[in-house]
Amino acid sequence: MPTPTRAAVTAPTSSHEETMSAQDDAQLQDASEAGEAPQVENPLSVGLTFAVNEVPAQEARGQRLHRLRHSTAHIMAEAVVQLFPDAKVATGPAIEHGFYYDFDLPRSLTPDDLVEIERRMRKIIKRGWRFETVTVPWAEARQRFLAAGQDYKLEVLDRIAETQGEAAAVVSLYRQGHFVDLCAGPHIGSTRIAKHFKLLRTSGAYWRGDATRPMLQRVYGTAWETEAELEGYLHWLEEAKKRNHKKIGQELDFFTFHAWAPGAVFWSPRGYTVYQEFLTYWRQSHKRRGYKEIFNPVLYKKDLYEKSGHYTHYKDDMFILQADDTEYCLKPMNCPDTFLHFISRRRSFRELPLRLSEGGILHRNELTGALNGLFRVRQFTQDDAHIFVAEEQVQDEIAEILDIVRDVYALFELKYDFTLSTRPEKFMGDPAVWTEAEAGLRAALDRCVGVGSYRVADGDGAFYGPKIDIQVTDCLGRKWQCATIQLDFQQPINFDMKYTASDNSQKRPIVIHRAVFGSFERFFGILLEHTAGALPTWLSPVQAVVVPISDKVLDYASEVLRVLEARGIRAEVDNRNEKMNYKIRQAEVMKVPYMLVVGAREAETGVANVRTWQQGARGELPLAAIADEIAQVIADRRFDVVVEPLMDFADADSDAAAGDESDEY
RNA sequence: GCUGGCGUAGCUCAACUGGCAGAGCAGCUGAUUUGUAAUCAGCAGGUUGCGGGUUCAAGUCCCUCCGCCAGCACCA
Numbered sequence: 245m246p247t248p249t250r251a252a253v254t255a256p257t258s259s260h261e262e263t264m265s266a267q268d269d270a271q272l273q274d275a276s277e278a279g280e281a282p283q284v285e286n287p288l289s290v291g292l293t294f295a296v297n298e299v300p301a302q303e304a305r306g307q308r309l310h311r312l313r314h315s316t317a318h319i320m321a322e323a324v325v326q327l328f329p330d331a332k333v334a335t336g337p338a339i340e341h342g343f344y345y346d347f348d349l350p351r352s353l354t355p356d357d358l359v360e361i362e363r364r365m366r367k368i369i370k371r372g373w374r375f376e377t378v379t380v381p382w383a384e385a386r387q388r389f390l391a392a393g394q395d396y397k398l399e400v401l402d403r404i405a406e407t408q409g410e411a412a413a414v415v416s417l418y419r420q421g422h423f424v425d426l427c428a429g430p431h432i433g434s435t436r437i438a439k440h441f442k443l444l445r446t447s448g449a450y451w452r453g454d455a456t457r458p459m460l461q462r463v464y465g466t467a468w469e470t471e472a473e474l475e476g477y478l479h480w481l482e483e484a485k486k487r488n489h490k491k492i493g494q495e496l497d498f499f500t501f502h503a504w505a506p507g508a509v510f511w512s513p514r515g516y517t518v519y520q521e522f523l524t525y526w527r528q529s530h531k532r533r534g535y536k537e538i539f540n541p542v543l544y545k546k547d548l549y550e551k552s553g554h555y556t557h558y559k560d561d562m563f564i565l566q567a568d569d570t571e572y573c574l575k576p577m578n579c580p581d582t583f584l585h586f587i588s589r590r591r592s593f594r595e596l597p598l599r600l601s602e603g604g605i606l607h608r609n610e611l612t613g614a615l616n617g618l619f620r621v622r623q624f625t626q627d628d629a630h631i632f633v634a635e636e637q638v639q640d641e642i643a644e645i646l647d648i649v650r651d652v653y654a655l656f657e658l659k660y661d662f663t664l665s666t667r668p669e670k671f672m673g674d675p676a677v678w679t680e681a682e683a684g685l686r687a688a689l690d691r692c693v694g695v696g697s698y699r700v701a702d703g704d705g706a707f708y709g710p711k712i713d714i715q716v717t718d719c720l721g722r723k724w725q726c727a728t729i730q731l732d733f734q735q736p737i738n739f740d741m742k743y744t745a746s747d748n749s750q751k752r753p754i755v756i757h758r759a760v761f762g763s764f765e766r767f768f769g770i771l772l773e774h775t776a777g778a779l780p781t782w783l784s785p786v787q788a789v790v791v792p793i794s795d796k797v798l799d800y801a802s803e804v805l806r807v808l809e810a811r812g813i814r815a816e817v818d819n820r821n822e823k824m825n826y827k828i829r830q831a832e833v834m835k836v837p838y839m840l841v842v843g844a845r846e847a848e849t850g851v852a853n854v855r856t857w858q859q860g861a862r863g864e865l866p867l868a869a870i871a872d873e874i875a876q877v878i879a880d881r882r883f884d885v886v887v888e889p890l891m892d893f894a895d896a897d898s899d900a901a902a903g904d905e906s907d908e909y
Numbered sequence: 910g911c912u913g914g915c916g917u918a919g920c921u922c923a924a925c926u927g928g929c930a931g932a933g934c935a936g937c938u939g940a941u942u943u944g945u946a947a948u949c950a951g952c953a954g955g956u957u958g959c960g961g962g963u964u965c966a967a968g969u970c971c972c973u974c975c976g977c978c979a980g981c982a983c984c985a
Contacts, residue, residue: 352913447980448912455982459912462980490978494920503958503976561984606985611910612976614983626985713985725985762985794942821941822948829946843944853945861945 288388288424289417294376297418299433307430308469313338315375315420315432316365316441316467317345322423323364324349324463327357333425334396334451334460341477342466346449348396349461353446361463362443372436373421377429385415385426396451397426440474441467444481483890484720489772490617496777496834498768498785499618507615507622509765514785517814521783522764523603525655525881526627533648535599535629540581542605546571551738552580553672557707561608574607578628579732579757583739586632586753591743596753597637601629603764618769625764631756632741638754642688642712642729645758649714649727652760656771657883658716660727662693665704665711672707673734681731682710708734709757718774719887726762726770731755775885778857781837781874782881788815788874789836790852791827793843795819800847804840807867811875832857837884838874858886 299311317336320343325331328349336345380388382405389397404415418427420435432438442465449462468474493499498515501508511519527537546564549555554562554576563574575581582600591598603625614620633641653660664685667678689698689712698712705711714727732755735741742750761767771779781787788808792801801817808815818827824841831839840852846864854862854870865873877884 354913445979446913449981450911453982455911459981461912464980501977506976608984611983613910613912613981615977620984624985728985759985766985791945793944796942823941823943824945825943826947827945832946839945841945845944855945 286419286422286424288392288394289378289419292378292380292417294378294417294419297375297377297429297431297433299430309467310338311430311432312438312469313343313467314430315435316438316465317343318375318418318420318423318425318427318431319365319368319435319438320361320443320463320465321345321347321425322368322421323361325423326364327360332394332396335400336425342444342464344449344462344464346396346451346460346462348458353461353463358443358446358463365441365443366439368421369435369439371421372434374434375418375420375431377416377418377431379414379416382413382415385417389426399452400426438467440469440471441465442474442478480720480890484722484773487720487773487776488617489619489769492772492777493618493769498772506612507610507620509618509621509623515768517785518768518779518783519764522627522761522768526601526603526761529648529651530599530601530629533599533644534597535601537601537603538582538585540575540578540585540602540604542575542607543572544575544581546573548580548584549573552583552735553708553738554580557670557672561610563607563609575604576606576608578602578604578606578626579630579735579755582630583735583741583755586630586741587739591632591741591753593634593743593745593751596632596634596743597641598632598753599629600631601627603627618765618772621763621765624766626759627761627764628757628759631758632743632753633756634743634745634751635754638684638731638756639688639691641756642685642731643692645729645756645760646688646692649760652727653716655881655883656774657887658718658774660714660716661723662689662698663701663704663713663715664689664698665701665706665713667710668703668705668707670707671705673737677733678705678710681733685710685712685729685731688712706730706757708732711757716770718770720773720890724766724770726767727760728758728762730757732757775887778835778885780881780883780885782878784835784837785814786816786834786836787813787878788838788840789827789831790815790817791824791831791839791841792817792819793824793841795821797842797844797847801842804842804852804867807871808840808874811871813871813874813878828855838870840870858884 303311314337317338321333321336324345324347325333328347330350332348334346334348336343382401386398386401389401401415415426416428418425418429418431420431444464444466446461446463448459451457451460466474466477468477493515496514497512498518499512500510502510509515530537546555549558549562555573558576562576565572565574581604582602585600586598605623605625607623610620610622615622631641631645649660664682666682667675671678701713704713709730709732711728711730713725714729715723716726717723735755736752741753741755743753745751771783790801790804790808792798798817798819801819805815805817818830820827828839828841835857837857839855839857841855842852846852849864851864851866852870854865856862876882
C-alpha cells in the first residue's frame with residue numbers, strides 16, 4: 245500500500261455527501277484537503293510533476309456522468325492492480341449506465357473477487373485521492389509503459405500514433421492514488437465523488453473486440469451521482485430480470501425449448517395462438533396494401549445460393565446437408581427463392597411494383613453462444629416481402645413501407661427510430677452501384693423522417709445492399725432491431741431479372757427487401773418483455789374466462805361461454821372444483837384480460853360480473869354488452885394494456901455513452 | 910465459437926466439509942359448494958443433463974460431451 249505524504253482528509257459533512265455532484269467536485273479540487281499523491285511512486289510516474297485535474301464548474305449531466313464513470317473505472321483498475329500486481333490493464337471506458345475495465349490477469353475472477361475489489365475501491369474513495377494529470381512526449385510514454393510491461397497500453401500508444409499523426413506528439417497520463425494510466429480523460433477531481441457505484445459482473449471480452457485476439461477479463465460496474473439514482477438503476481435491473489421473456493414464456497405456457505433442438509421454439513397451444521394472430525394481422529394488413537403472398541420450398545441445392553452469393557458470403561451461417569452426392573441448403577433468407585419466382589416467367593412494367601411476401605421458415609446456423617430465447621434462434625419466420633420496382637418507383641415505395649412501419653408500431657404503442665447502414669467490408673458488386681443505392685435510401689429518409697433525424701451506421705449494410713434499420717424502444721428503455729428496409733441493385737443482376745417496359749425494351753428492376761416485425765419470434769419476445777406478458781386482448785390466448793362461483797351455476801356458465809364464442813371470442817369456463825378466489829387468482833396470474841364471474845344472482849338476471857386484468861372488478865353487465873365490448877376491442881386490435889415506462893432513474897447519459905469509446909483508454 | 914458460471918420431480922428450490930435425495934406449487938383421488946388474487950386431506954411424482962473416472966461410499970470430487978445463463982464476438 246502506498247504511503248501518502250499526508251493523512252487523508254476529512255470527508256465533507258455527511259449531509260452534503262448524498263447530493264455531491266460534479267459541481268461540488270469542481271470546487272473541491274481547489275481545497276487543500278484533497279488527498280495528494282502517495283510518496284511511494286508508481287514507476288510509470290517517477291519524476292513527473294502532475295497538475296491538478298481541472299473540472300468545469302458547469303457541465304451537462306451526460307458529460308458529468310461520463311466523467312464520473314470513467315473515473316470510477318480508474319478507481320476499479322487501481323483496486324484490481326492492488327490485488328494483482330502483475331495485472332496488465334487494457335482499456336476502461338464509460339458506457340451507457342456505467343463503465344467497465346478490461347484486464348489481463350493471472351487467473352479468472354470470481355464473485356468473491358468482485359466483493360474484494362469493491363471493498364478496496366471504497367477505501368480508495370474514502371482516501372479522497374486527487375485525480376491529477378500530466379502531458380508527456382509520446383516516446384517517453386512508450387518507454388515508461390514498455391518498462392512497466394503494459395503491453396496493451398503500448399498497442400494503444402501505437403494506435404494513437406497511427407490515427408492521430410502529429411497530434412500524437414504528446415499524450416496525457418492521469419493519476420489517482422497509486423494508479424497511473426495512459427488516458428485522455430476526462431476525470432473528476434477527487435475519488436471521493438465516486439461513492440455511488442456497484443460492480444455488476446465479470447465476463448470475457450476480446451482485446452480490441454477482435455475474436456482473433458486474446459480474451460481479457462472485463463469487470464462491469466455502474467456509477468451514479470447520488471445513492472437514489474444508483475438504487476433506481478439497480479431496481480431497473482431487477483425489473484428487467486423479472487420481465488425476461490423466457491421466464492414469462494414458461495409461466496404463461498407460451499413456448500418451450502429442448503436440448504435436442506437448440507435454438508428452435510416449441511410453440512405451445514397458447515403461444516401458437518398469439519403467433520397465428522400476428523400472422524393473421526400481417527396477412528390482412530399487407531393484402532390491403534397490394535401484397536401477394538407466396539410459399540416456396542425450404543430446401544435448395546447449393547446452386548441457388550451460389551447464384552445469390554450467400555454460398556460465398558453467408559455460408560458459415562447456413563445449415564448445409566448432403567444428399568445424393570449433392571449439397572443442399574436450408575434456406576436462411578427468403579430473397580433468393582423469391583427471385584426464382586420472379587424470373588419464372590416474363591414480367592411486365594404493368595406488374596410493378598410487384599410486392600411479394602413470404603413467411604417462410606428460415607434456418608440460420610447461429611453460434612451456440614449467440615442463442616438467446618426468442619431473441620436469437622436458429623429457426624424462425626420473418627414477415628418478409630420483396631418488392632420489385634422500376635427505378636422511378638423506389639422513393640414512393642420506401643415511403644409506403646415507412647408508412648406500414650408507422651402503422652404496425654402504433655398498434656403496439658412502441659417508440660422507434662431509424663438507422664441508415666452503409667456498405668460493409670464484405671460486399672458484393674460495384675461500389676458505384678452501392679453509392680447510388682445509399683443515396684436512394686438517404687433521400688427517402690430525408691423526405692419521410694427528416695434530414696438529420698436518423699443515425700448512420702457505416703459498414704453495417706447487408707452484403708448485397710445498404711439498408712434502413714428501425715429500432716424500437718421498449719418500456720425499459722432498451723432498443724431492439726426489428727424492421728429493416730434494404731435496397732438491392734445487386735441481386736437483380738445475379739438473377740438476370742428483367743421486365744418489359746412500356747416501350748417494349750427489357751429493363752432491370754430494383755429489389756426492395758423489407759420486414760416490419762423483423763422475425764415474429766423476436767418481436768413476440770420483445771412484446772413479452774415490454775408488456776410483462778399482459779398482452780392486449782386481441783393477442784391473448786384466452787381472452788375471457790368465465791368463473792362460476794359453484795358448480796350449481798355450471799349450466800349458466802356454459803351459456804355465457806356460448807355467447808362469447810358466438811362472437812369469436814377465445815373464452816373458457818373454469819369449471820374446476822375450486823373456490824372463486826382461486827379461479828380469479830389463476831386468471832390474474834395467467835393475465836387473462838376479461839374475467840366473468842357468475843353465480844346464482846347473475847344466472848337469474850342474465851348478466852355477468854365483469855373483472856378485467858387492467859381495471860379489476862367492474863360490476864354487473866348484460867351478457868350482450870360484455871360480448872360487444874370484447875368483440876370490439878378485438879376487432880380494433882386495441883392496445884388495451886397500460887405499459888408504464890420503467891426507467892425511473894434519470895438517464896441523461898445515453899448520448900455521452902454513444903460517443904467514441906476508442907478515445908478512452 | 911471464446912471467457913466464466915450453472916444443470917436435483919412438470920415449475921421454484923433444499924440436501925453442513927463425500928455418508929439413506931427432500932419441500933412448496935402444479936398433477937391425481939376424495940371431502941367441501943364457495944361472491945372478486947391460493948379450502949382441507951390423502952396419493953403419486955427421481956438411474957440428480959449424458960457418458961466415463963476416483964472412492965468402502967458421489968447430487969457433492971475429476972474428465973469428455975450436451976444444454977442453459979451472463980458477457981464477448983456475430984446478428985432478425
